[in-house]
Structures are given as structure tokens and as C-alpha cells.
Amino acid sequence: MQKNHAYILYGLVLICLVLVGVMWQKTTPKEPEVEPPVLGAMGLPTLPPDSVRIFEIPSSLEFAGEKVPLEIQDVYERLEREIYVNAYWQSNMVLLMKRSGKYLEEISEILKANGVPDDFKYLAIAESALMNVSSPAGAKGFWQFMAPTAKEFGLEVSKDVDERYNWQKSTVAATKYLNQSHQKFGSWTAVAASYNMGQTGFNRRQNEQLQENYYDLLLNDETSRYMFRILAFKVIFENPKKYGFGLRPEDYYKEPALKEVTVDQDIKSLAQWAKDQGSSYKELKIYNPWLRDKNLNVRRGKTYSIQLPE
Structure with missing residues (x-):
């Protein structure tokens, strides 16, 4: 009798184990199948909403024919910072690229005609985003001229006429200023940096720190970032799809006739x-x-x- 009870008990245990095994198989999630990445309209892999794209930073870069020393760690990091800041500010960058269709080609022509490297068009972008803005200090237009400097370089500034807001004439005036600055510093990188903090201020820092190269100088935060903002615009504008911007030719703004x-x-x-x-x-x-x-x-x-x- 006891043996029968034992057999019955063993049978019930076995049945329970079988049932548990069946239920476990039903509830255990299957290994997900790996699917190939979905390509977006620009041929780039689309990312899940919670993913962040990591951009490739150029291994070499020049500004106006002058090498950017990316082998220096802080130089590399400062460039990377500005690329991410601008590439991920998508609304601003898209509108900036669209707006550039009205101005950059002619700005390039004016720069070339007056002996200034084409990369300085990105300085105008850094200064004003190609808009006739006015700074709290009173600098105005694409090239952010103060009134005395504008007059010095041939622009009219009066009650009813302010040619700082004439982007063609102010670009010509800017080339005169930039060429004058290049005669002083002998480096286009220094010219660009000094455009932000002034020729006198930049030259003072060179003398105080016994360094001439912009990348070897400790400067205020704005000027330290300024050159790298210009470089970031150059990198993104010259490789738009690489940084997520797939504008078509018809997307760019154009002036009417x-x-x-x-x-x-x-x-x-x-x-x-x-x-x-x-x-x-x-x-x-x-x-x-x-x-x-x-x-x-x-x-x-x-x-x-x-x-x-x-």
C-alpha cells in the first residue's frame, strides 16, 4: 500500500515537472532576429529615437591654406565640440544652409577678386549667420562693423544710409580690413582670430605669452571658441550629408531677379x-x-x- 502511494507521488511530481517545462518554453522569449539597418533618404542608417549619432572628425584640416594642428589633443577636442554643437542644432543649420544659397557664391567672388581666401566666407557665417544683425555693442551687418571702422574702410554710415547693411559693399570693405590685418600678422588664422577680439588685443596676448600661433595662445572663452566655430561651419558645409544634412539644390533660397x-x-x-x-x-x-x-x-x-x- 505504501509502495503504491510512493508511485502515485512520484508520478504526480513527474507530471508537475513536465507541465513546468512546457510553461517555461512558452514564456521564455525567443532570441530576436538581427535585421539589416534601415537606410534613410540620404543613404545613412536610421537610428532608434534614443540613439545619438557619433560623427567622424576630420583627420586633417586647413584654414586658408594653413594647417590646423589636430594632433594636439585640446585642438581636436575644441573642434569636435563645435562640430557637435552646430550639427545637432539642426533647425539653425538647415536654415543657415538654405540662406547661404542667396549669398555665398557672390561673397566667394568678392573675396577672390580682392585676394582674400575663400574660407573667410565662414567667418561671415560665424559673425552674423548671414543676416543683418546688430550686436549690443553696436556692430552691424554681415561682417559686424562698428561705425568708425566701417567709415575707415569706405562705408557710409549716416542717419538715412548705413552701408554696413549692404552685404556686397560691406564684404568689399571686409576684404580691405582683412588684407590690412594680414599685413600685420602674416597669418590668416591670426587674422580670423583677431577679427573677433581686435588686432590690438590679439597682438597684446601674443606679446604677453611669447607665442604667435593662435593654437598656442590662452585666450578668452569667446575667442578660444571662435576659430573652431568657423572651422566647424567649413567642415559641415563642405560635407553636409556626412553630418546629417541632405538638402537638395532646390531647397536653397535664391534671390529673385x-x-x-x-x-x-x-x-x-x-x-x-x-x-x-x-x-x-x-x-x-x-x-x-x-x-x-x-x-x-x-x-x-x-x-x-x-x-x-x-
Whole structure:
């Protein structure tokens, strides 16, 4: 009788073990199948929402024909910082790239015609994002000229005309300033750095620290980052898809066809004058932001070229 009870007990235990094994197999998750990465519109692997893309930093880089010493660890890290800051500020970078379609080609032509390396177009981007901005200190336009410096290099700054807001004329003035600075420093990298902190301030730091090379100087935080912001714009603009920006040619902004109207007499009402030209006050101000008042006083012998949509 006891043996029968033992057999029954063993049988029940065996049945329980079998049932537990079956349930375990049903509840144990299967090993997920590995699928090939999904490629996005730009041919780059799409990443899960919680993933962050790690960018490749250039192994070598130049600014205006001058080597950037990326073998120096802090130089490498400072460049990497600015690349990530700008590449991951996608909304700003996309709009900046779109806006560049209206200006960069002609800026390059002006720089070349005046003997300034093409890389300085990225300095204009760092200064103003290619907008007619005004700084708290009073610097204005694409190239952020202060009024005295603007006048020194041939720009008119008056009550009703401020040519710092004329991006073509201010670019010409900038080339004069940059060439003058290059005569002083002999290095385009130093020229770019001194554009941020001033020629006098940059030269003082060189003398105090017994170093001439920008990359060997300890500078204030803004100027320490400034050169690397310029370099980051160069790297991203010249390799947009590599950093996640796949703009098509038609995505870039373009200026409409413009006509030039030469003016050699006072205009009492720019709104009425624009209307007489078949345009509007709004269009007049958009394409001629250097006109700062509601009228225009023209000195004897002076002429102005006003641009309006055809």
C-alpha cells in the first residue's frame, strides 16, 4: 500500500515537472532576429529615437591654406565640440544652409577678386549667420562693423544710409580690413582670430605669452571658441550629408531677379517712390536694408543704386 502511494507521488511530481517545462518554453522569449539597418533618404542608417549619432572628425584640416594642428589633443577636442554643437542644432543649420544659397557664391567672388581666401566666407557665417544683425555693442551687418571702422574702410554710415547693411559693399570693405590685418600678422588664422577680439588685443596676448600661433595662445572663452566655430561651419558645409544634412539644390533660397535703379536726387517719400517704380515699400526695405529712414537725402554728386524685383 505504501509502495503504491510512493508511485502515485512520484508520478504526480513527474507530471508537475513536465507541465513546468512546457510553461517555461512558452514564456521564455525567443532570441530576436538581427535585421539589416534601415537606410534613410540620404543613404545613412536610421537610428532608434534614443540613439545619438557619433560623427567622424576630420583627420586633417586647413584654414586658408594653413594647417590646423589636430594632433594636439585640446585642438581636436575644441573642434569636435563645435562640430557637435552646430550639427545637432539642426533647425539653425538647415536654415543657415538654405540662406547661404542667396549669398555665398557672390561673397566667394568678392573675396577672390580682392585676394582674400575663400574660407573667410565662414567667418561671415560665424559673425552674423548671414543676416543683418546688430550686436549690443553696436556692430552691424554681415561682417559686424562698428561705425568708425566701417567709415575707415569706405562705408557710409549716416542717419538715412548705413552701408554696413549692404552685404556686397560691406564684404568689399571686409576684404580691405582683412588684407590690412594680414599685413600685420602674416597669418590668416591670426587674422580670423583677431577679427573677433581686435588686432590690438590679439597682438597684446601674443606679446604677453611669447607665442604667435593662435593654437598656442590662452585666450578668452569667446575667442578660444571662435576659430573652431568657423572651422566647424567649413567642415559641415563642405560635407553636409556626412553630418546629417541632405538638402537638395532646390531647397536653397535664391534671390529673385532684381533690377537696379540709379538715384541722384533726394527722395522725400521712399514709400511713394517705390510705388511709382511698380514695387512696394516692403520690397524696397527687404532688398535695400541699408536705407534706414523713410526718405533719402542725396548729396550733390552722389548717386545710389537701389535694387527692386523686376
